Structures are given as C-alpha cells and as structure tokens.
Amino acid sequence: MINFAILGFGVVGSGVYELSLNNKETVTKKVGKDVNVSRILVRSDKEHDAKHLFTKDFTDILNDGNIQVAVETMGGLEPAFTYTKSLLEAGIHVVTSNKELVATHGKELQEAATLAGVSYLYEGSVGGGIPIIRPLQNCLAANEITEVFGILNGTTNYILTQMKEHGLSFEKALKSAQELGYAESDPTADIEGFDTQRKISILASLAFGEDIGLENIPTTGISALTLKDLESAEAEGSSIKLVGRAWIENGQPKASVEPVKVPKSSPLSTVSSVNNAIVVRANPLGEVMFYGQGAGKEPTASAVMADVISVAASFT
Amino acid sequence: MINFAILGFGVVGSGVYELSLNNKETVTKKVGKDVNVSRILVRSDKEHDAKHLFTKDFTDILNDGNIQVAVETMGGLEPAFTYTKSLLEAGIHVVTSNKELVATHGKELQEAATLAGVSYLYEGSVGGGIPIIRPLQNCLAANEITEVFGILNGTTNYILTQMKEHGLSFEKALKSAQELGYAESDPTADIEGFDTQRKISILASLAFGEDIGLENIPTTGISALTLKDLESAEAEGSSIKLVGRAWIENGQPKASVEPVKVPKSSPLSTVSSVNNAIVVRANPLGEVMFYGQGAGKEPTASAVMADVISVAASFT
Numbered sequence: 001m002i003n004f005a006i007l008g009f010g011v012v013g014s015g016v017y018e019l020s021l022n023n024k025e026t027v028t029k030k031v032g033k034d035v036n037v038s039r040i041l042v043r044s045d046k047e048h049d050a051k052h053l054f055t056k057d058f059t060d061i062l063n064d065g066n067i068q069v070a071v072e073t074m075g076g077l078e079p080a081f082t083y084t085k086s087l088l089e090a091g092i093h094v095v096t097s098n099k100e101l102v103a104t105h106g107k108e109l110q111e112a113a114t115l116a117g118v119s120y121l122y123e124g125s126v127g128g129g130i131p132i133i134r135p136l137q138n139c140l141a142a143n144e145i146t147e148v149f150g151i152l153n154g155t156t157n158y159i160l161t162q163m164k165e166h167g168l169s170f171e172k173a174l175k176s177a178q179e180l181g182y183a184e185s186d187p188t189a190d191i192e193g194f195d196t197q198r199k200i201s202i203l204a205s206l207a208f209g210e211d212i213g214l215e216n217i218p219t220t221g222i223s224a225l226t227l228k229d230l231e232s233a234e235a236e237g238s239s240i241k242l243v244g245r246a247w248i249e250n251g252q253p254k255a256s257v258e259p260v261k262v263p264k265s266s267p268l269s270t271v272s273s274v275n276n277a278i279v280v281r282a283n284p285l286g287e288v289m290f291y292g293q294g295a296g297k298e299p300t301a302s303a304v305m306a307d308v309i310s311v312a313a314s315f316t
Numbered sequence: 317m318i319n320f321a322i323l324g325f326g327v328v329g330s331g332v333y334e335l336s337l338n339n340k341e342t343v344t345k346k347v348g349k350d351v352n353v354s355r356i357l358v359r360s361d362k363e364h365d366a367k368h369l370f371t372k373d374f375t376d377i378l379n380d381g382n383i384q385v386a387v388e389t390m391g392g393l394e395p396a397f398t399y400t401k402s403l404l405e406a407g408i409h410v411v412t413s414n415k416e417l418v419a420t421h422g423k424e425l426q427e428a429a430t431l432a433g434v435s436y437l438y439e440g441s442v443g444g445g446i447p448i449i450r451p452l453q454n455c456l457a458a459n460e461i462t463e464v465f466g467i468l469n470g471t472t473n474y475i476l477t478q479m480k481e482h483g484l485s486f487e488k489a490l491k492s493a494q495e496l497g498y499a500e501s502d503p504t505a506d507i508e509g510f511d512t513q514r515k516i517s518i519l520a521s522l523a524f525g526e527d528i529g530l531e532n533i534p535t536t537g538i539s540a541l542t543l544k545d546l547e548s549a550e551a552e553g554s555s556i557k558l559v560g561r562a563w564i565e566n567g568q569p570k571a572s573v574e575p576v577k578v579p580k581s582s583p584l585s586t587v588s589s590v591n592n593a594i595v596v597r598a599n600p601l602g603e604v605m606f607y608g609q610g611a612g613k614e615p616t617a618s619a620v621m622a623d624v625i626s627v628a629a630s631f632t
Contacts, residue, residue, distance in 0.1 A: 019600060023458055029525075030457045123455065129601040131447070131455030139439065139447030141346045142339055142621030209345075267607065270586060284335060284614035285445040291583065292604035302601040305458030 002031065002312045003038035005061045007083060008074030009054075012097050012124070013040070015301030016071055016308075017050055027305070031312045039064060041074075058083055062090055069311050071304055072096040073124075081105050088112045088120060095307040097124030097300050103198035107211055119314075121307035126152065126199045127276050129299025130292040131306075136206045136280065143282035145207040149245035152199040154274030154295040155183045155190040156222050156242045161272045164230050164239065170223065182274055192221035193242060193257040200244030200255050203278070207246060208253040219257040233261045239269045267291075318347065318628045319354035321377045323399060324390030325370075328413050328440070329356070331617030332387055332624075333366055343621070347628045355380060357390075374399055378406055385627050387620055388412040397421050404428045404436060411623040413440030413616050419514035423527055435630075437623035442468065442515045443592050445615025446608040447622075452522045452596065459598035461523040465561035468515040470590035470611040471499045471506040472538050472558045477588045480546050480555065486539065498590055508537035509558060509573040516560030516571050519594070523562060524569040535573040549577045555585045583607075 006013045020027065020037050027035050039061050040053045048054070058079070061067060070087045072094055074080045080101050084094050089112060096102065101109075102122045113120035123133045136145070151157050155177055162173040174191065177183035189195045197219045205211050222242050233240045238261035246255040262269045267289055271277040276294025281287050293299045322329045336343065336353050343351050355377050356369045364370070374395070377383060386403045388410055390396045396417050400410050405428060412418065417425075418438045429436035439449045452461070467473050471493055478489035490507065493499035505511045513535045521527050538558050549556045554577035562571040578585045583605055587593040592610025597603050609615045 015600075019458055022600070023460060026460055027458055130604050131451040134455050135447040135451060138626060139450050139622050140618070141625040142335055142343055142618050144339060144342055267583075267586060270583060282618070284331075284338070285618040286609045286615055288446050288606070288608035290604070290606060293602045298600035299602055302456070302458050302598070306455050309457040310454060 001034045001036060002069065002315065003036055003067050004069040004071060004308055005039040005041065005064070005067045006037055007041040007058075007061070007070055007072045007080075009040050009042045010073065010075070011297045012300045012304065013071070013073035015297035016073065016304050019298070019301045019305050027309060030309050033312070035308065035312050038067060062086055067092060068315065069093045069095060069308055071308060072098055072101075073304065074098065075100065077101055077104060084109055084120070085112055088116050088118055091116050091118055093118045093121075093311045095121045095124075095304055095311065097122070097304050099125040099195070099198045099202060103201040103214060106202065106205065119311050121311065122202070123307050124300045124303035126202050127278055127290065128154070128292070128294040128296060129302040130276060130278065130290050130294060131303075132203070132278050132290050133206065135290065136203070140280065140282055140285060143285045145280060145282045147245070147247040147281040148200070148203045148207050148278065149243055150278035151241050151268060151271050151276050152244045152278065152294065153190055153196045153242060154276060154293070155187070156193075156196070157271065157276070158182050158274045159191070160222060160225075160230065160240060160242070163227055164234065167227060169227055170225055191223045193219040196242060196244040196257045200246050200257060203244075204246035204253055204255050207280070208248065210253050212246070212253050212255050217255045217257060220259065222259055225259055236261070238263050241268060241271070243268070317350045317352060318385065318631060319352055319383050320385040320387060320624055321355040321357065321380070321383045322353055323357040323374075323377070323386055323388045323396075325356050325358045326389065326391070327613045328616045328620065329387070329389035331613035332389065332620050335614070335617045335621050343625060346625050349628070351624065351628050354383060378402055383408060384631065385409045385411060385624055387624060388414055388417075389620065390414065391416065393417060393420060400425055400436075401428055404432050404434055407432050407434055409434045409437075409627045411437045411440075411620055411627065413438070413620050415441040415511070415514045415518060419517045419530060422518065422521065435627050437627065438518070439623050440616045440619035442518050443594055443606065444470070444608070444610040444612060445618040446592060446594065446606050446610060447619075448519070448594050448606050449522065451606065452519070456596065456598050456601060459601045461596060461598045463561070463563040463597040464516070464519045464523050464594065465559055466594035467557050467584060467587050467592050468512045468560045468594065468610065469506055469558060470592060470609070471503070472512070473587065473592070474498050474590045475507070476538060476541075476546065476556060476558065479543055480550065483543060485543055486541055507539045509535040512558060512560040512573045516562050516573060520562035520569055520571045523596070524564065526569050528562070528569050528571050533571045533573060536575065538575055541575055552577065554579050557584060557587070559584070
C-alpha cells in the first residue's frame with residue numbers, strides 16, 4: 001500500500017481526493033498496489049467525508065513516517081515553498097499543480113529533489129489535464145525544441161470568446177466569467193497575463209533547459225482590449241487570442257505574453273471557451289499540438305494523479 | 317556508452333540513424349551517456365556512410381553481446397516477429413514503428429518482454445511523431461478512457477484534402493499522393509483502411525487493456541468515395557474524413573474504421589493534408605486532442621528515438 005498526503009483542500013486538492021476514490025480500481029491496476037490518501041492538510045476544519053484525515057499541522061505530515069508522496073495543491077509561494085522543500089529534503093516525493101511556485105522556485109526545488117533522490121513532478125501546473133510536461137520531457141526527448149506557444153489561460157480565452165460571439169464588452173464578459181466561476185473575484189493574475197507568464201516560463205525552462213526568469217518575460221494581458229479591437233481583427237480574418245510564446249533568438253531563450261491576431265487558418269484560432277492549446281515546434285519532429293480543457297477541478301486532478309501514479313509505480 | 321542496432325534500413329530506419337547523429341548532443345544530455353548505432357541489418361548492400369555497420373545476418377546482432385537495444389523498422393510480420401521475439405528473449409530491449417506487428421502480435425511480444433525483464437516500446441507505430449502511446453499509458457493513467465478516435469492515416473487524409481480543395485477525382489488525388497511519395501505504388505493498406513485499422517487496434521488495446529482483434533474491426537476505406545460525396549457533405553457543412561474509432565459498448569471494447577461526415581465545428585474537420593489528430597475522451601479528464609504530422613521519416617524517427625532514449629535512460 002502506498003500512502004500519500006494532500007496539502008491544501010481547495011478545488012484541485014479535493015478533486016485529487018475524489019479521483020483517488022472514484023477511480024480506485026484503475027489506479028490500483030496501474031500501480032500494482034493500493035494508493036490511499038492518508039492525510040490532508042487543511043487551513044480550517046469543515047464537515048467532510050474525509051474529515052478524519054484532516055490536520056492543520058504540517059509537521060503531522062512531514063513526520064508521519066508512512067507517507068511516501070505529498071500532493072501540494074495549496075497555491076501561492078508561501079508556505080508552499082517551505083513545505084515542499086522540507087518534504088523533498090525528508091525524502092518524500094512531491095507532486096504539484098502550483099504553477100506560481102514551479103515558475104518561481106522550480107529549479108531550486110528540482111535540485112533539492114535530485115539531491116534527496118526523490119521526484120518533484122508538476123504535470124498539473126500547465127494546461128490542466130492536457131499532457132504537456134511529460135511529452136516535452138520524454139516523447140520529444142530526441143528533438144531540439146525551437147518554439148513553444150499557445151493559449152495557456154482558460155479564463156481569458158473564455159472572456160475573448162464571449163466578447164466575440166456575443167458582442168460583449170470586456171467588462172461584461174469578465175462578469176460572466178466570474179459568475180460561472182471561471183474567473184476569481186480578483187481576476188488580475190488571469191486578465192493581466194501573469195498566469196500565462198508563469199506557464200510559458202515553465203514550458204520554456206523544460207523546452208530549452210534554462211530559466212528565463214519571470215522578470216524577463218514582457219507581459220501584456222487582455223484588460224485593455226475592446227470589442228472594436230476584436231471586431232476589426234475578425235474583419236481581417238483573424239481572432240485575437242492571448243498567446244504565451246517562448247523561442248530561441250541568437251542562441252538565447254526568449255518569451256513573451258501578449259494578445260495576438262491569430263489567422264483563421266491556424267489551429268489556435270478554433271480554440272474557444274476555457275480550452276487551452278499548446279503548439280511545439282521541434283527539429284526534426286515538425287509541429288505538434290496538444291489541446292483540451294486547460295483548467296478546472298477534474299482535468300487538473302487527473303494530471304496530478306497521473307504524477308502520483310508515476311511515482312508510486314516506480315516503488316519496488 | 318549504449319549501443320543499439322537498427323533492423324531494416326528503409327525510410328524510418330535511416331531516419332533514426334540520421335537523427336542519432338544530427339541530435340547527438342541532445343540525446344547524450346538526456347541519457348547521460350553516449351548512445352550509438354553499432355549495427356544495422358540490411359537486405360542488400362549499398363553505398364552509404366554507415367556501410368561499415370551493415371550486416372545481412374540477423375545473428376550478428378542477436379549474438380553481438382554489446383547491443384542493449386534494437387530498433388525494428390523492417391515493417392511486415394515476418395521476419396520482424398521472429399527477430400523481435402528472439403531479441404526480447406535474449407534480454408535485448410526492442411523499440412518499433414511496425415504497426416502491423418504491434419497490432420497483430422503486440423500482446424505476445426509484450427508478454428515475452430515482461431518475462432525477460434526488458435521493454436517493448438512502440439510510440440512510433442501510431443501517429444508518427446505525435447506523442448500518443450506514452451500519454452495514454454502514463455499521463456491519463458488515473459482516467460477511465462471511454463473513447464479514442466481520430467484521423468490516423470496521413471495518405472488518405474491527403475487524398476481527401478486534395479479532392480475537396482482542388483475538385484479532383486479519387487483516382488487523380490491518389491496519383492498525386494503517389495507522385496509525392498505519400499502513397500505507395502500498391503496503396504491498398506492505406507486507401508482500404510487497413511493501416512487505420514491496425515492503429516486503432518493498438519490504441520484500443522492501450523485504452524481498454526484488452527485486444528479487440530483486427531478481424532473484429534469492421535473497416536471501410538475511401539476508395540469508393542466520389543468527389544460528389546465530398547461536395548454534398550460540404551454543402552451540409554461537414555467534411556468527410558477517414559475516422560478510426562474505439563469505444564466501450566455494454567462493457568465491451570468495440571472499434572470501427574469508416575469515412576465519417578465530420579461537422580465543421582469539430583476540431584477534426586480542420587485537420588488537412590498528411591496531418592493526423594487523435595481525440596481521447598476520458599473520465600474525469602474530459603476531451604484532449606493530439607495533433608501533428610502523422611507519418612514521414614523525421615517525425616517517426618523522432619518517436620522511435622524517444623523510446624530508445626527512455627530505455628537508455630533507465631540503465632544504471
């Protein structure tokens with residue numbers, strides 16, 4: 001039996017818990033052993049089926065002695081960073097969906113993991129349930145990757161789709177996204193492009209083996225876009241999309257985030273609503289695209305759980 | 317240093333050889349050691365840079381003693397099957413792009429590999445360079461896959477695209493595909509849907525953990541399609557595509573291959589020319605799509621080499 005802990009019991013954390021129960025048979029078959037959630041770090045108590053697993057004390061998990069893997073779905077930099085580092089140093093594998101942490105301290109945490117002989121995995125940090133981290137690491141391993149770009153934020157893509165299809169202003173489309181739970185009450189990270197910035201930073205680091213640094217990624221969001229901008233792009237046969245892009249220029253990795261006029265002939269132009277799509281250009285492979293629901297409880301839980309299974313299956 | 321052999325030096329085999337030279341630095345970095353082609357099984361001698369590695373005798377490779385991985389790109393059932401089985405039983409990992417062999421004897425060869433403690437990997441057998449085998453096995457591991465479908469044959473998709481875009485008859489479009497090297501002089505396997513049948517059989521087996529059997533996959537190709545069929549589908553707002561599909565019906569895996577009217581709203585409808593696209597529906601993930609060039613020397617070599625790297629990186 002393999003025990004894992006969940007740190008943070010919000011949307012993604014509870015999704016991982018539910019998935020571990022609902023698809024128990026599938027998971028057990030893949031790993032060859034039972035894989036159980038044995039502890040859950042919560043901020044405050046609440047009524048829940050899993051209440052008997054709750055703790056508010058991180059050291060309960062760190063010192064448990066029977067936890068081999070921790071899933072960090074707290075989000076934010078602290079205390080996620082301190083907890084993750086302590087876990088890795090204690091020889092506990094960590095799986096995360098926390099893109100802010102991976103984009104900011106991924107390299108340091110990866111090094112701590114390597115030093116301790118454990119894994120730090122983050123398939124859930126980019127593209128929700130779309131497999132992209134592992135394909136970049138493994139399936140394209142023989143390639144020189146020259147460019148990665150795509151629609152990496154579902155909230156802004158939903159807003160742009162609503163504006164275009166229903167003739168809404170930016171403000172009205174944002175309000176609709178908030179009402180549906182696609183945008184947070186403080187939507188800054190999404191609409192100003194910071195979420196996309198973090199994700200393209202993670203992809204660039206994987207693609208080029210080098211950190212660009214968030215501060216070196218010029219970033220423009222969609223909050224200044226008007227319905228008129230979208231309509232005039234449409235008249236030219238294009239759709240405006242918020243695109244994160246990373247490429248090699250004079251031997252150096254570069255990245256940017258900005259609204260881009262995507263021609264109708266591009267597969268990116270058909271990506272609507274909360275979907276994401278990521279295009280990778282590589283030599284000698286050519287171009288491949290990965291497409292799907294880029295956020296949300298269940299897709300992200302699916303990606304996190306795949307990493308847990310991958311770690312668990314490696315135990316002998 | 318890790319030595320591997322290539323069996324069959326046609327389009328894909330020579331592509332793997334060239335890739336191992338051209339991207340040597342990338343490959344060495346990923347594996348942590350040099351990865352070299354040390355032997356190549358050819359049918360007949362010819363002038364080539366790699367001629368010093370050529371042999372016409374399979375036992376030279378089987379008994380070499382310093383070959384840890386063999387790449388089988390011979391195609392067809394025999395002698396590929398006998399050679400692959402001998403290699404696996406001798407403790408040599410095998411990587412292949414031979415979809416006919418995987419679709420027909422994949423289960424038996426997988427079992428032989430497991431018994432011998434080695435790997436039998438076949439990312440290159442479906443979708444050319446598009447990562448699909450490994451994502452199905454690993455990235456969607458926590459999911460119950462309910463359906464897999466897509467455009468799996470570049471030749472027929474090229475023919476259908478030519479018919480539609482240039483108003484060609486099936487015969488003329490086929491001729492153009494042959495002239496460009498997209499279709500073989502005997503195009504039966506492509507145009508009658510057998511190539512798609514093999515690929516959907518492989519995907520179904522991975523998705524559902526059970527072999528359907530090629531004989532249980534009803535298969536219709538595109539040779540009976542007329543320009544008029546395509547035009548009347550267009551008039552209805554659809555595109556005709558050759559679609560392989562596998563799904564669960566009453567708890568049993570099923571599969572089929574046939575020309576399908578794909579509505580313009582479907583991402584499959586925009587897949588043109590020799591490109592492939594594979595859609596996976598899974599619970600709780602939802603829908604993801606993988607898109608790219610589905611055949612050809614370089615994309616397929618990229619997939620094969622990724623498997624070689626994966627095996628090589630596992631050596632301690």
